[in-house]
């Protein structure tokens with residue numbers, strides 16, 4: 496019986512194409528960031544600036560929170576402190592890059608930090624509304640709930656080389672239990688550049704240090720510094736989307752040690768070596784900078800990460816969604832055999848995935864026929880965005896090692912279009928007879944895949 500021709504699929508008109516494209520590209524990041532903890536540090540400059548900057552940032556922060564990101568914000572108050580010091584004819588002196596906070600200066604710090612915090616709370620409260628994330632009349636919460644308090648315990652810097660740093664302090668302890676409880680309740684935690692002592696004192700603590708200590712203590716997925724002066728480029732001005740802590744150290748040599756960027760990069764290295772997987776420097780003046788940094792492949796700032804390489808690991812049930820998303824277009828093109836979600840769930844232990852930033856960007860499967868000491872390599876795929884950097888080779892090499900450890904002597908693959916790629920990697924064309932008997936019985940004549948076999952070098 497002749498099947499009726501299906502009606503044509505409506506394609507998205509050109510005007511909407513950009514939107515659909517961007518949303519689809521952002522979708523994996525939305526999934527990956529849900530439930531993640533981000534610590535964001537912003538300077539006091541944005542509050543001093545006006546012109547809608549803080550409203551735009553509040554909108555983006557509200558959007559991040561509504562996408563399920565657990566947010567801790569740390570604010571600075573430098574311009575506000577300096578303005579108060581000037582008005583009070585007081586000053587903060589620096590020794591070896593550390594500030595000396597005397598009694599007058601502490602008063603200015605407390606006033607400035609308190610004012611910035613309250614104003615930020617007010618702006619953030621309206622973030623959901625500005626972002627259009629509330630429905631008038633609906634019972635849902637209408638504003639972001641902000642939690643702040645004595646969550647950072649500090650100790651005095653004390654006397655160093657004869658200099659008494661007075662009310663300047665450093666972080667002694669981050670109350671992770673209280674912060675996590677707030678985050679679990681769906682609140683956004685806001686920290687000021689202050690620390691409290693159990694004896695009732697308040698210390699002036701650099702906001703950057705609070706951000707680092709908090710991110711490390713919370714084992715945050717990301718720490719981001721919003722930078723006033725843009726981000727790090729190479730000497731020719733080319734962007735540097737990803738750097739390891741060692742690369743940062745090299746670039747730091749040519750930066751002014753007192754500059755904001757240098758200070759942030761130093762802290763980024765500290766956080767990275769302290770276990771924060773991803774530290775970002777994001778240009779604050781770029782509208783939507785945080786969204787571009789977190790939801791696009793290369794972002795717009797610097798990502799400092801100790802993970803020099805993407806990680807390959809055995810897949811688990813939580814990877815099923817990511818694998819399906821990766822292979823769906825290839826199944827549609829007929830490059831890969833179709834697998835249902837159920838089948839993939841059953842076979843997930845045969846899969847390894849290549850992961851970057853919480854996203855599955857590659858996969859490969861190994862189905863062993865132990866009695867015949869042979870195994871099938873299947874479902875090799877690298878995400879379109881990440882092709883061209885030999886990741887496929889890397890996955891295959893890892894798989895071969897894994898197979899050898901399981902006592903497998905030969906690998907085979909059935910492919911309709913990728914034979915050449917496997918041939919270049921030591922696979923040789925073979926007949927269907929070369930397959931294990933069980934597989935021969937399942938051989939899909941209609942698909943007419945070509946068979947390739949590789950004998951693995953023996954393990955010493």
Ligand SMILES: CC(C)(COP(=O)(O)OP(=O)(O)OC[C@H]1O[C@@H](n2cnc3c(N)ncnc32)[C@H](O)[C@@H]1OP(=O)(O)O)[C@@H](O)C(=O)NCCC(=O)NCCS
Pocket residue numbers: 825830831872873874875876877878881882883884885886887888908909910912913914915916
């Ligand atoms: C095969 C694959 C995993 C390799 O990913 P990768 O390591 O990022 O490598 P690339 O895609 O950049 O390809 C590397 C080289 O192989 C070549 N290549 C890729 N696919 C090929 C194919 N189907 N046939 C022949 N050569 C191919 C590329 O042209 C490139 O050659 P070059 O280095 O001379 O430019 C990836 O191309 C992929 O996902 N393909 C679709 C899925 C697939 O075919 N899987 C195999 C069936 S199980």
